[in-house]
Amino acid sequence: MSGWAIFIIVLILLIIIGIAVWVYYRNRNMPVVPVPVVPGETPEVIAPANPQIRYVKLLKESAGYINIEEVEVFSNGVNIAAGKPVTSLSVYTGDTANSYVPGNLTDMTSNFFHSANGVGEWALINLQQNYELPLRVVITNRASGFWDRAVGMKVQLLDPNMAVVRQETIDSAERYYTFEFD
Numbered sequence: 001m002s003g004w005a006i007f008i009i010v011l012i013l014l015i016i017i018g019i020a021v022w023v024y025y026r027n028r029n030m031p032v033v034p035v036p037v038v039p040g041e042t043p044e045v046i047a048p049a050n051p052q053i054r055y056v057k058l059l060k061e062s063a064g065y066i067n068i069e070e071v072e073v074f075s076n077g078v079n080i081a082a083g084k085p086v087t088s089l090s091v092y093t094g095d096t097a098n099s100y101v102p103g104n105l106t107d108m109t110s111n112f113f114h115s116a117n118g119v120g121e122w123a124l125i126n127l128q129q130n131y132e133l134p135l136r137v138v139i140t141n142r143a144s145g146f147w148d149r150a151v152g153m154k155v156q157l158l159d160p161n162m163a164v165v166r167q168e169t170i171d172s173a174e175r176y177y178t179f180e181f182d
């Protein structure tokens with residue numbers, strides 16, 4: 001074998017080794033590819049396919065009153081919220097002649113509930129047992145007006161662990177609202 005042949009073979013081997021070393025270090029130094037994130041949307045709701053519903057919550061995240069006459073929750077045509085216990089963050093106390101207690105939301109009379117004018121006001125209806133979807137929520141706003149107080153209020157369905165599984169946001173001032181949750 002001539003000296004030139006040996007030189008060529010050694011040169012080729014060095015090139016191959018060089019390429020191998022370059023590929024090794026390039027791959028080792030590659031940044032970890034991040035998991036693609038769909039821009040724009042941050043899901044507010046963790047929604048199992050077939051959740052059990054135990055609570056219905058009215059939530060107003062911005063400052064303002066919750067001032068609603070009635071919340072009806074229909075399962076197979078039966079109002080499962082009627083007479084069920086309700087709690088709330090606050091109760092309006094400016095008019096001592098009237099009782100604006102949260103229980104008015106499920107008393108099936110024209111008495112309304114009236115919260116204080118805070119931030120993050122909420123009222124929570126305890127259905128006292130678990131229900132399957134679909135559920136229809138019918139909300140009756142205050143008879144004597146002030147319907148714009150409902151705008152921005154969220155209507156949430158919660159599971160037995162109080163996790164929000166369904167949610168709608170009221171975006172207009174109306175006397176009645178009907179939401180179909182399925």
Ligand SMILES: [Ca+2]
Pocket residue numbers: 069070104105106107108109110111112113
């Ligand atoms: Ca009522």
